[in-house]
Amino acid sequence: xxxxxxxxxxxxxxxxxxxxxxxxxxxxxxxxxxxxxxxxxxxxxxxxxxxxxxxxxxxxxxxxxxxxxxxxxxxxxxxxxxxxxxxxxxxxxxxxxxxxxxxxxxxxxxxxxxxxxxxxxxxxxxxxxxxxxxxxxxxxxxxxxxxxxxxxxxxxxxxxxxxxxxxxxxxxxxxxxxxxxxxxxxxxxxxxxxxxxxxxxxxxxxxxxxxxxxxxxxxxxxxxxxxxxxxxxxxxxxxxxxxxxxxxxxxxxxxxxxxxxxxxxxxxxxxxxxxxxxxxxxx
Amino acid sequence: xxxxxxxxxxxxxxxxxxxxxxxxxxxxxxxxxxxxxxxxxxxxxxxxxxxxxxxxxxxxxxxxxxxxxxxxxxxxxxxxxxxxxxxxxxxxxxxxxxxxxxxxxxxxxxxxxxxxxxxxxxxxxxxxxxxxxxxxxxxxxxxxxxxxxxxxxxxxxxxxxxxxxxxxxxxxxxxxxxxxxxxxxxxxxxxxxxxxxxxxxxxxxxxxxxxxxxxxxxxxxxxxxxxxxxxxxxxxxxxxxxxxxxxxxxxxxxxxxxxxxxxxxxxxxxxxxxxxxxxxxxxxxxxxxxxxxxxxxxxxxxxxxxxxxxxxxxxxxxxxxxxxxxxxxxxxxxxxxxxxxxxxxxxxxxxx
Numbered sequence: 001x002x003x004x005x006x007x008x009x010x011x012x013x014x015x016x017x018x019x020x021x022x023x024x025x026x027x028x029x030x031x032x033x034x035x036x037x038x039x040x041x042x043x044x045x046x047x048x049x050x051x052x053x054x055x056x057x058x059x060x061x062x063x064x065x066x067x068x069x070x071x072x073x074x075x076x077x078x079x080x081x082x083x084x085x086x087x088x089x090x091x092x093x094x095x096x097x098x099x100x101x102x103x104x105x106x107x108x109x110x111x112x113x114x115x116x117x118x119x120x121x122x123x124x125x126x127x128x129x130x131x132x133x134x135x136x137x138x139x140x141x142x143x144x145x146x147x148x149x150x151x152x153x154x155x156x157x158x159x160x161x162x163x164x165x166x167x168x169x170x171x172x173x174x175x176x177x178x179x180x181x182x183x184x185x186x187x188x189x190x191x192x193x194x195x196x197x198x199x200x201x202x203x204x205x206x207x208x209x210x211x212x213x214x215x216x217x218x219x220x221x222x223x224x225x226x227x228x229x230x231x232x233x234x235x236x237x238x239x240x241x242x243x244x245x246x247x248x249x250x251x252x253x254x255x256x257x258x259x260x261x262x263x264x265x266x267x268x269x270x271x272x273x274x275x276x277x278x279x280x281x282x283x
Numbered sequence: 284x285x286x287x288x289x290x291x292x293x294x295x296x297x298x299x300x301x302x303x304x305x306x307x308x309x310x311x312x313x314x315x316x317x318x319x320x321x322x323x324x325x326x327x328x329x330x331x332x333x334x335x336x337x338x339x340x341x342x343x344x345x346x347x348x349x350x351x352x353x354x355x356x357x358x359x360x361x362x363x364x365x366x367x368x369x370x371x372x373x374x375x376x377x378x379x380x381x382x383x384x385x386x387x388x389x390x391x392x393x394x395x396x397x398x399x400x401x402x403x404x405x406x407x408x409x410x411x412x413x414x415x416x417x418x419x420x421x422x423x424x425x426x427x428x429x430x431x432x433x434x435x436x437x438x439x440x441x442x443x444x445x446x447x448x449x450x451x452x453x454x455x456x457x458x459x460x461x462x463x464x465x466x467x468x469x470x471x472x473x474x475x476x477x478x479x480x481x482x483x484x485x486x487x488x489x490x491x492x493x494x495x496x497x498x499x500x501x502x503x504x505x506x507x508x509x510x511x512x513x514x515x516x517x518x519x520x521x522x523x524x525x526x527x528x529x530x531x532x533x534x535x536x537x538x539x540x541x542x543x544x545x546x547x548x549x550x551x552x553x554x555x556x557x558x559x560x561x562x563x564x565x566x567x568x569x570x571x572x573x574x575x576x577x578x579x580x581x582x583x584x585x586x587x588x589x590x591x592x593x594x595x596x597x598x599x600x601x602x603x604x605x606x607x608x609x610x611x612x613x614x615x616x617x618x619x620x621x622x623x624x625x626x627x628x629x630x631x632x633x634x635x
Contacts, residue, residue, distance in 0.1 A: 247349020
């Protein structure tokens, strides 16, 4: 009897999640449809964002490009940082105290609230970037990407580290016995066998970066244009929604909801592509 | 099982203990409001004084004028607050008729960040050219010729504006639309605009913080925000040709003209000799008929009592503490008259 009840409880909670998901997608679609009806498919490619009620027109291109630029740039910066740390904790110093210390420190990074990252970025990172002469006022895609990098490192690192730890010891020992150097073991044993897992961790990190709101909105400059260089200001999908949803109504509100729907779709595509590539790599 | 019963008993005992201490009959209900960040310094001080003097606790959320109007529309607050009054079309779009009660006068100041420079003079054309992006460096001769003796650096100008829907933006763009035809045609006057140049921050505090942290920045904020962060303020040339700094006198001078009965008027670019050019009223908005959505009469009564108190001498004198200005007599009379038109189920709520 208890077994039956437990099984029913599991099925019910799974169904609940599915319904919730369906409900969210439904409200996103129904809220965003008026924007697509008004502007057509051009909504995705138009960079005009004019909230003045006398000449209202909305287009999502500045935000799509801002989101993609900051997230992929953050991923680009994150890979050379998290892969070595993952190797450090997962292979080179596996099981030692220093590895667990570094691992804990990295995990702590994930625990810092994103608004605190935004604050740190505003008061510490921004003056640094201004002093280095990289940007005149310090806001922009580059500054946001750096903060995003630091935010996504824990996700990429801890998952990669787990996969690297899971590489069978006998494979590595066999390679050493054949005279392989440490680097050759990493290239030819660890990387192929943990490769798909490491790739999955980067997809996870990218997904986190795509949706990040608070830290980015404090550092990106909130200028509704397509960024023309990595030091230019811009805006992201999550940031414009956070800034403007409070007073939005009518076509502006449905434009914002449509942007939310597009963000959801982009994240879903990234995850699906990631899973496809992982499958190809595992074969 | 026994442990569970004992635990529940303790919880119930504690819960009932909490309530018996308070005098539930005289406990005042909380009032909620949301809207403009512009008058936030004044409202914070006023509401604190009100509850200290035995009035209700008022919770006010500074989410921007646009947010305030939206919250009132959704009927989730007792009152909304905005520096931009609703036009007739906007009022028609609200679920029921809305009245505007002015609470104080304030100034939208032009704050800037230049090392070692405390005073800057700006004419209407230079100001609008800076915000249009036509003047983009501080050492431009157009700025230098009106600021003799000030050594302006060779630094790009960073314009800072609001990223959210803002009554402060409305007031500022209202002024610039009056003094610059190009601005009026290309950008316009609204709570949210498509700005030609610059970067954005959220809320008056956001803009003030960004200006104070960015060398070469210039932007518009409510006067108290510039004063409290010690950000230098520009002296503007008004319509009469005089360079005026925002002060109690210069703000009040801007309300010299006619004030309509419903108090919906923009005070920017005033004709008066000593008027500060970007002065404004700020309003609290409530529904004219207060019995909506299950609202109780006592809630409506307390709301109107609060608004009446805001027009009293004590509350109005608090404006000086936050560098804003009290309402002129005419505006106060009009406001009291408007309060008398607020009804609950058709019956007038105040007789004062």
